[in-house]
Amino acid sequence: MSNQPTQAINEFRSNSSFDTDLMTCFIRGGPENVRNHRAAVTRVEKALGLDDSWKLPPQYGEQNRSEQLLQGINASRVMLRDQNDHGHELFHHRTYNYQLANAGAFNQSLVIFLPCLQYLASPEQAAEWIPKVRSGAITGTYAQTELGHGTFVRGLETTATYDREADEFIIHSPTTASTKFWPGSLGFASSHTVTMAQLQIDGKNHGVHAFLTQIRSLEDWKPLGGIELGDIGLKFGYNAVDNGYLRFNHFRIPRTAMLDRHAQVLPGGKYVSRGDLTAMYAIMLKLRSIIVNGVPYNLAQALTIATRYSVIRTQGLGPNGLLAIEIPILQYKSQHFRILTLIAKSYAGLLVGRNLEAEVSVYLVQLTKGDHSNSGYMHVVCAGYKAWASQLCADGADDARRLCGGQGYLAMSGLPDIVTHLHGTPTFEGENYVLWQQVFRYLFKCTQQLDSGGRIPKSMRYIADGFQEYSSGNGRSSIGLKCTAHGRDFLDPIVQLSFYRHRSLRLIFATSAKINRDTTDKEPTTAANAWNRHMMSIIDAARAHIEYTGLEAIYAQLSAIPDEYAMLRLVLDRLMNLYSLSTIINPYTTAGITFAEDGYLSFSQLEDIRGLADELLGQLYFDAVALTDAWDFSDASLASAIGCYDGDAYERLLSWTRQLPINMKANKNDGVFVPAWRGIIQPMMDGLKVEAKL
């Protein structure tokens, strides 16, 4: 029985069209990275006792909130130690099981707290504090978000009031809504924070500044006087980390604790600005690019599980019940379509992320040279791709979960944890709807520049190119334009890019025109109403822009693929064709109607596209397992009874079920869950008389 599933999976493995190991190298950036990463993951899994895939992972047992957190903090310790012992940074941006950095208790210290010091501290401050962070002598986090205030930083209420006599700042939480809430690792794992607070001097507000704040004693870890803090409890996901709350009660810190690279308060209270704060954006951009690069891994994890399960799971007598035997569920086109188009999205995310990482690197170098000219553009790029990738991957992973039916609903499938982890990403580091509006704000400014005969950044050239054709007639001049491609033309990236570009330009110019039309006077309220009235179009336009530039990035990456990976071009081309074409006709595409509503693509062209997508699905069918294997996830990192490499889903699921502590304990009592029987069921059956409170 047990080797049947392995045979089914191996049939796929042996029929794949490409070299899986080579693809792994492509995904992970070369064979040395693959080796190092495997070795590090193996060491950590062994240290955590997770190296036997037949053993029930502890999180599926009887952990309460405290135990979940302890397991998470311990895992973070083990990763930190592995990095120190072996001199690498492989777990900086992703944990050993591919969760984003902010899921690791001590990662906040390296990924957020440290960069704050690097960008915001003066050289003297940096010299004092950075070595302590690096060595782990102190652990820190970034305390910005408050109970009542998120993305809108100027709205923060925490105050830092300068006390001239003591030459100190008094940090205070004046209201309930000003309670710091959500920072990762704040509850119990951090000794310090960078606290964002409104700087007040002599009753004057100088706006939000950053203050290095010690919150716990390094001797005994007790919160310092004037500090109240703790955990914010169970969350949808991220339960291995202690997102926390923090209240200040007239808490005093020295004047020199203000991070003063960009602004300083001199003894006596004179406020000196040393320049602009755009460097602060660099941290945010970097964090967003980490998200864009991270989330495709989580989607791919979910798909690794769903693909393997879809191959070994048989169900029903074929389409419309027309066959004589049960067939693997992957053969049903609804399953096949969803799995393969989702796999295509995971690779699309990978390639977009890689392109973005390169752009961010260039930009960060520019910044160190004082060149801020690209800041507006890079802000939009990172905001837009963060919104795009986080939603794409969260929704995709949830669909992967649904693709596993009842088993995907089990914690032991590993899918709920992956899904809920991803569902955090559309919200944190800039809520997606806010980000989409920021993207469009930039696009809108571009159209205004063009309207007034001005120039726009060359990175936005396609908008300038489209200005003549798309801007007249109140942005409706494009209605009536028709795509001239047909049949196999749609496999040509240039053709694909042309209708993504058309859609983006049409929506940008038409939406801008609507806003301009409704902004009838110079009153801010009128302008706000005009913007608000067309908000849904604004979001569609912003998304269309990012989907167009994202597709450009994907094909740019494929065109520049290094020679050693040339053998992968065929399958990657197919996959990106599938991504690009299926996005148009996938029932779940957000705002899919915008591809068709203006008649640019005719019904018969859409039918051509459906036909080609179907053809690509056929070509990629036997690649499904290899395309997910190639991400190289260990069994332990998936923590899935139904998604292990060997495909032995049912045996492992039954084995893990038998190992559940509640069952082990009941078995010791002859199969009875004693508290339920004695406390509830037996008395109930004796006349429903029980009054016992639980």
Place this chain on the structure above:
Amino acid sequence: MSNQPTQAINEFRSNSSFDTDLMTCFIRGGPENVRNHRAAVTRVEKALGLDDSWKLPPQYGEQNRSEQLLQGINASRVMLRDQNDHGHELFHHRTYNYQLANAGAFNQSLVIFLPCLQYLASPEQAAEWIPKVRSGAITGTYAQTELGHGTFVRGLETTATYDREADEFIIHSPTTASTKFWPGSLGFASSHTVTMAQLQIDGKNHGVHAFLTQIRSLEDWKPLGGIELGDIGLKFGYNAVDNGYLRFNHFRIPRTAMLDRHAQVLPGGKYVSRGDLTAMYAIMLKLRSIIVNGVPYNLAQALTIATRYSVIRTQGLGPNGLLAIEIPILQYKSQHFRILTLIAKSYAGLLVGRNLEAEVSVYLVQLTKGDHSNSGYMHVVCAGYKAWASQLCADGADDARRLCGGQGYLAMSGLPDIVTHLHGTPTFEGENYVLWQQVFRYLFKCTQQLDSGGRIPKSMRYIADGFQEYSSGNGRSSIGLKCTAHGRDFLDPIVQLSFYRHRSLRLIFATSAKINRDTTDKEPTTAANAWNRHMMSIIDAARAHIEYTGLEAIYAQLSAIPDEYAMLRLVLDRLMNLYSLSTIINPYTTAGITFAEDGYLSFSQLEDIRGLADELLGQLYFDAVALTDAWDFSDASLASAIGCYDGDAYERLLSWTRQLPINMKANKNDGVFVPAWRGIIQPMMDGLKVEAKL
């Protein structure tokens, strides 16, 4: 501070356009129902100690799996007792906190096990067993699903082999995949099951039959010899119930334990069929209609929380940052659009469910008279609406969660539990993708009947009416048809129904034609391939059909609204107009492109629709709170720190946070989470030397 949010909410309450209490009566079926339900819920909440909304609900604290389950079983006991003491059945289909029946440990016994006996047992069996179930002397569940077998019943592997000498059946689980897996309350709360197994007599398989099986001793609750069973562990949701597994090892039951209303095995092994098994469908139909009627409540719960929070939460300086003060997030059109269109969906679900319930009642009466003529149609209706409602509400509740930003990600918001509960519904009682195919199978048969000049059931008349216009030209004859409405015409239900009908007919006939075209010979494989090739279109067509008939049902309900609710027509009309129109232009509509791809609706008509939807959103803005209040959810049933009636989200969230056991315990240790500090952090800081295993 604390009364600001209440003021903000009350501003909405006092500006609503209708009488909230009257709407509550409309939703709950009259004032007496409202009173009785409130009284019952209040009693149960009090008995469970949940009546103080400032007290942290226990599930947000430190519960492990066993404790979650105990709390759930106890709550189920309290509900059962309240029903017995007060002579009502209010918690049969929904728990006190509006979860579906299958979330209650003892509800399985009444909602699934009992109907099995009613429909499948002979009169003698029924007389023996039904009183015991009703009194609670035995508790039962329905054991169909196996580890390897779900929706496809014929694939079940559990065997019931007749042993002539002993005159018994031997129930056996021959493989791992045959393990019964998933039945609710199976783990620890049931004494009996109706076990579905392949009946084997003298080596001949007679197909799947139902066997009444005692699995636990009523004396000491121990599993009987030959039975292995237990819990299947943590799930995405539904953690208050013990979904379980069950293995039979040559387990013997008397011959008379086969439920023999429809088929019997005589002493000696003669198999007698007494008629068809369609009555079995009645149970399934009823369960599906319970789901359709139940899930809108859960969506409404999520929206009650999200709406209240969106009114009290302020963020940002208005659209595009153009205003001088922070405004409630509900004012942002993206939030406003999503909240109100989701509220419209919850009411759409309510009205569709009500219509369906009436149809099911009529059908069940027909069945008792032996009239099975409506079975095919009713199967499709229940399958289709189950797929539609479960997905609508699961997706909608998840969007409600996202609408609350970071706070929606907290367990204490109450939203994760509502969302994960709903996410079970697309999978159980028929996986939605399977159901959509069953719906289309029926539609396809209708088109085949029409093709061959036959007649179809009069409930499908619109398909017969559309035959001439839509079936020719290989189903493409409708391409080129144009909607002639414009402007305010689109507020007319008849106009709205016309384009929902057009879309449905176009997709049904075009998809049928494609399948016929590709079914080039009589080989089952060819037919299966043809079906498979067009599966995505099949699902779109099935959904379009259900969305059309659903809209018909909605307007039928509104037209027949009782006089005493006439005052509600204005707001309900607005709401259903919004539902109907926004479905077309909502970016998240599944297969939204199918409204536009054939040019039936022109771009300018779509812009008209967008304008009208925006107008409706404006008219309904101040009704948002009242429309959710009207569902009459108690604070305890929402279990939400951010969604209570008084709107005091921040104070309550901080209060609950301080009550978290992990924080209470740390506070007793001067603010230190001792196991983390002593076991992990302190040693780590002392040189990362710790080896302690957790």
